[in-house]
Amino acid sequence: MKTRLVQKGDFTMVEDIHETLTPPESGFYWIDADVDDLVLLQPLFHLHDLAVEDCLSEEEQRPALEIYDTHYFIVLNSIRFDDEEIFLRALNIFLGKHYIITVTRQKIQELRAIKPQLWNEEVNSPDRFLYHLVDLVIDNYVSVGDRIEDKIEKLEEDILMNTKKTHLNEIIGLRGEILWLKKMLVPQRDVVATLNRKELRLIDNQLQKYFDDIHDNAVKIVDTFDTLRDLMGNLREAYQASVANRANEIMRIFTALTTIFMPLTFVTGLFGMNFTNVLGILEIPHADIYIFGLMGILGLCMFILFRKKGWI
Known part of the structure; x- marks a missing residue:
């Protein structure tokens, strides 16, 4: 005190x-x-x-x-x-x-x-x-x-x-x-x-x-x-x-990625079957390289399109 x-x-x-x-x-x-x-x-x-x-x-x-x-x-x-x-x-x-x-x-x-x-x-x-x-x-x-x-x-x-x-x-x-x-x-x-x-x-x-x-x-x-x-x-x-917004952003990215892989899945499903001749394509020399190239081009084109649209 x-x-x-x-x-x-x-x-x-x-x-x-x-x-x-x-x-x-x-x-x-x-x-x-x-x-x-x-x-x-x-x-x-x-x-x-x-x-x-x-x-x-x-x-x-x-x-x-x-x-x-x-x-x-x-x-x-x-x-x-x-x-x-x-x-x-x-x-x-x-x-x-x-x-x-x-x-x-x-x-x-x-x-x-x-x-x-x-x-x-x-x-x-x-x-x-x-x-x-x-x-x-x-x-x-x-x-x-x-x-x-x-x-x-x-x-x-x-x-x-x-x-x-x-x-x-x-x-x-x-x-x-x-x-x-x-x-x-x-x-x-x-x-x-x-x-x-x-x-x-x-x-x-x-x-x-x-x-x-x-x-x-x-x-x-x-x-x-x-x-x-x-x-x-x-x-x-x-x-x-x-x-x-963050959850929507994540869902948008996953949706875009899923969409990109959809045509690639189609290609693998079409040419990945166990046949000796699929539409006469598999007899072409190095056909697997062409198919991988096609898949890469499809994926890249879709990625560029989505980026241009602002979706990813």
Whole structure:
């Protein structure tokens, strides 16, 4: 657990957690904690039992905003995409009048990225800290959405160039993750809408206007993932069409080859019978050479004709 006194973006480490119980003359306290630290923090800040229970639960948490007497409890989902799998990590936030507590199970990149923003913007209140943190979380979804779209385009190009069985597994897996994300994005959008519209005494009224911009981005992200879901459906149709075209191409080649060998089969059937004289031809010297030559010419002519027609 790390405790910092934030004054106009400057950080001062606090060694004694009990100092944070008294509001500072300027600025606010930021307590960056693990779930295990809640045993100490809950009685100090009178954190609500239900909120603490949600933090300690190992089940997947949906974004939510709970309003209690002395603090708000906010759950957001931080997103991470490593080009193979999408991860959501719960970011639990307790917002008080002079403090903000962030509780996580794993490292979350937004908590590292927010530090220079606090310094640049000279943040001096916990509600403004919350604004910048929510903004980073939502912006990260935009970045991940762009990377997923790039992956879909590359996958579509690979399918059109060289269809493989593994492509279907990639399509099914990526589509499932997009649908899963879509379910989590809707409640997160609603949380941002609540921060934007509802009268919240711990958030400055003028600051709420800035949440309107974040809400617009959240709505756009939901629409973006709707579009990505549709693209995955189109991609699956493209895969199925490519497989069907490939099967048709193979059947066309086999049909052409069969057609080429049909006259050759006729010739061998006609002159391959066990007679000493077939139409008087077998008495001709070197008749077998002429027959092989005829078969070769027939096969070559049909091959050239099929190539000219574009059938093979």
